[in-house]
Amino acid sequence: MMNRPDFKLIHEWIPENAHILDLACGDGSLLAALARDKNVTGYGLEIDPDGITACIARGVNVIEQNLDQGLANFDDNACDLVIMTQALQALRRPDLMLDEMLRVAGEAIITFPNFAYWRHRVHLGIRGYMPVSKSLPHAWYDTPNIHLSTFNDFEQLCRDKGLIIVDRAVGIGDHEGHWTSRLWPNLFGEIAIFRVSRG
Amino acid sequence: MPELPVDSVGLVTPQTAHFDDPLALACGRTLPAYDLVYETYGTLNAERSNAVLICHALSGHHHAAGYHDADERKPGWWDAHIGPGKSIDTERFFVVSLNNLGGCHGSTGPNRENPETGRLWGPEFPMVTVSDWVNSQVRLADRLGIERFAAVIGGSLGGMQALQWTLAYPERVASAAVIAATSKLSAQNIAFNEVARQAIRSDPDFHDGWYTEHDTVPRRGLKLARMVGHITYLSEDAMGHRFGRDLRADDLNFGFDVEFQVESYLRYQGDTFSSSFDANTYLLMTKALDYFDPAQGGDLASALAPASCPFLVVSFTTDWRFPPPRSRELVNALVRAGKSVSYANIDSTHGHDAFLMPEPRYQAVFAAFMDRVAGDLGLETRA
Numbered sequence: 020m021m022n023r024p025d026f027k028l029i030h031e032w033i034p035e036n037a038h039i040l041d042l043a044c045g046d047g048s049l050l051a052a053l054a055r056d057k058n059v060t061g062y063g064l065e066i067d068p069d070g071i072t073a074c075i076a077r078g079v080n081v082i083e084q085n086l087d088q089g090l091a092n093f094d095d096n097a098c099d100l101v102i103m104t105q106a107l108q109a110l111r112r113p114d115l116m117l118d119e120m121l122r123v124a125g126e127a128i129i130t131f132p133n134f135a136y137w138r139h140r141v142h143l144g145i146r147g148y149m150p151v152s153k154s155l156p157h158a159w160y161d162t163p164n165i166h167l168s169t170f171n172d173f174e175q176l177c178r179d180k181g182l183i184i185v186d187r188a189v190g191i192g193d194h195e196g197h198w199t200s201r202l203w204p205n206l207f208g209e210i211a212i213f214r215v216s217r218g
Numbered sequence: 219m220p221e222l223p224v225d226s227v228g229l230v231t232p233q234t235a236h237f238d239d240p241l242a243l244a245c246g247r248t249l250p251a252y253d254l255v256y257e258t259y260g261t262l263n264a265e266r267s268n269a270v271l272i273c274h275a276l277s278g279h280h281h282a283a284g285y286h287d288a289d290e291r292k293p294g295w296w297d298a299h300i301g302p303g304k305s306i307d308t309e310r311f312f313v314v315s316l317n318n319l320g321g322c323h324g325s326t327g328p329n330r331e332n333p334e335t336g337r338l339w340g341p342e343f344p345m346v347t348v349s350d351w352v353n354s355q356v357r358l359a360d361r362l363g364i365e366r367f368a369a370v371i372g373g374s375l376g377g378m379q380a381l382q383w384t385l386a387y388p389e390r391v392a393s394a395a396v397i398a399a400t401s402k403l404s405a406q407n408i409a410f411n412e413v414a415r416q417a418i419r420s421d422p423d424f425h426d427g428w429y430t431e432h433d434t435v436p437r438r439g440l441k442l443a444r445m446v447g448h449i450t451y452l453s454e455d456a457m458g459h460r461f462g463r464d465l466r467a468d469d470l471n472f473g474f475d476v477e478f479q480v481e482s483y484l485r486y487q488g489d490t491f492s493s494s495f496d497a498n499t500y501l502l503m504t505k506a507l508d509y510f511d512p513a514q515g516g517d518l519a520s521a522l523a524p525a526s527c528p529f530l531v532v533s534f535t536t537d538w539r540f541p542p543p544r545s546r547e548l549v550n551a552l553v554r555a556g557k558s559v560s561y562a563n564i565d566s567t568h569g570h571d572a573f574l575m576p577e578p579r580y581q582a583v584f585a586a587f588m589d590r591v592a593g594d595l596g597l598e599t600r601a
Contacts, residue, residue: 072583082561
């Protein structure tokens with residue numbers, strides 16, 4: 020169930036009894052595990068029909084909602100924490116979504132594929148092709164990932180917005196649970212994970 | 219004798235429950251005694267924990283699934299979703315479906331006799347509201363020994379009843395499914411209802427509602443009401459696909475008889491309805507729709523505070539009677555009130571009527587929710 024490498028660290032970071040919003044919650048497995056292990060409550064937002072059905076089958080509250088239309092239906096500080104795993108790069112305006120997330124909650128956890136990962140650099144920089152990898156499995160013409168960014172890019176965006184980076188790490192897709200923030204994360208991290216709060 | 223489908227609840231027989239304890243109504247009047255006609259499908263378990271209540275819509279009734287006899291042309295109105303292996307699986311759930319007060323299919327209503335006068339109730343039947351219906355449904359539950367429903371489910375006006383259950387009797391509802399509904403009618407909805415009412419009331423055969431005593435029926439008015447209503451049940455696309463501009467004959471006849479197929483269809487729908495439905499009931503049901511507003515003009519999230527069960531809210535993309543934004547309003551208010559809710563907006567070309575039909579995604583969502591309901595109650599789940 021928790022077979023996504025980014026889920027494991029998020030699971031560690033989420034406090035007990037938190038009320039959370041999981042944006043692009045997929046099949047609801049993260050919310051289900053958090054509800055079971057940490058008494059977490061909240062809602063998942065999703066647009067994929069199969070994901071929505073899977074959430075309902077798990078007993079995870081899921082709301083069909085397109086994230087590109089914002090979170091206007093959620094009040095300021097509606098929850099403790101907002102999570103968005105592997106969806107930022109597919110949004111029309113990731114920067115506005117970041118604003119929205121930190122309006123709805125004081126803290127946000129975001130994971131995304133690091134475009135500066137060395138394998139991606141090899142694809143693009145040496146072989147001259149758009150990167151295709153475990154974390155970026157699509158071809159350039161059919162990819163939903165329209166706003167690719169790097170570990171450094173995201174850090175820059177947070178700085179520009181005056182956000183506090185509470186924690187950050189990178190992971191390698193195939194080394195489950197192996198996270199680090201040292202040793203050139205922008206180069207060796209395949210998946211970036213940031214925990215940010217309002218400045 | 220034709221064979222019934224294997225996923226049908228089969229032959230069903232309506233039953234009548236008579237109630238002698240007076241029912242106080244929202245309008246201030248009291249029904250001294252009344253009958254409720256209902257059907258049940260499946261078996262109530264020993265713990266009485268597997269009961270599901272189906273609430274019907276504007277022109278609905280108790281016959282939601284199965285067949286009254288082997289020659290019946292069509293099964294009950296929600297047969298697509300109630301039966302062995304269907305979303306509301308009668309192998310696990312005991313389903314109760316009734317005809318609401320004021321209805322015209324056997325429950326006490328305008329076309330039944332008023333014992334106090336010896337005449338039919340006719341236009342003297344009191345206005346009934348969604349909350350009155352729910353209060354009467356509670357008494358039926360008591361009669362059947364059902365302390366708490368595993369789920370209260372309804373589409374359209376039925377969804378309003380499901381919502382009202384969760385607010386008025388939260389301790390008696392383990393879950394609620396509110397499908398193709400709204401927490402209150404829009405001005406446009408009320409406007410369409412008013413056109414329908416005026417069509418009926420201005421028919422010379424209406425006789426202020428005493429048409430039966432004049433040995434007549436306001437057939438033209440009822441037909442018009444249904445035709446207008448029917449347009450709002452279908453989507454523009456569905457109508458376009460089905461009829462387009464197709465003509466009944468090869469050429470235009472430059473007259474006012476039926477020329478286009480859609481005219482023929484609407485007239486047929488209106489005719490069928492006007493010979494099977496009671497005009498006074500139609501008037502009452504549309505008023506019940508108009509009046510429903512649990513927030514009473516105020517904040518919906520606050521009004522939802524009493525609810526305690528998980529909700530499933532479903533809308534359909536081409537429904538313009540109660541369009542997806544109306545469902546989203548309800549979902550957002552439930553979220554703001556901190557309630558458990560899941561929401562799906564199902565792609566369908568069928569407009570408002572989509573809630574009655576089988577559609578793979580709708581069925582998957584519905585079945586997943588009901589599976590969860592069964593699991594949470596410790597009922598046997600599907601293999």
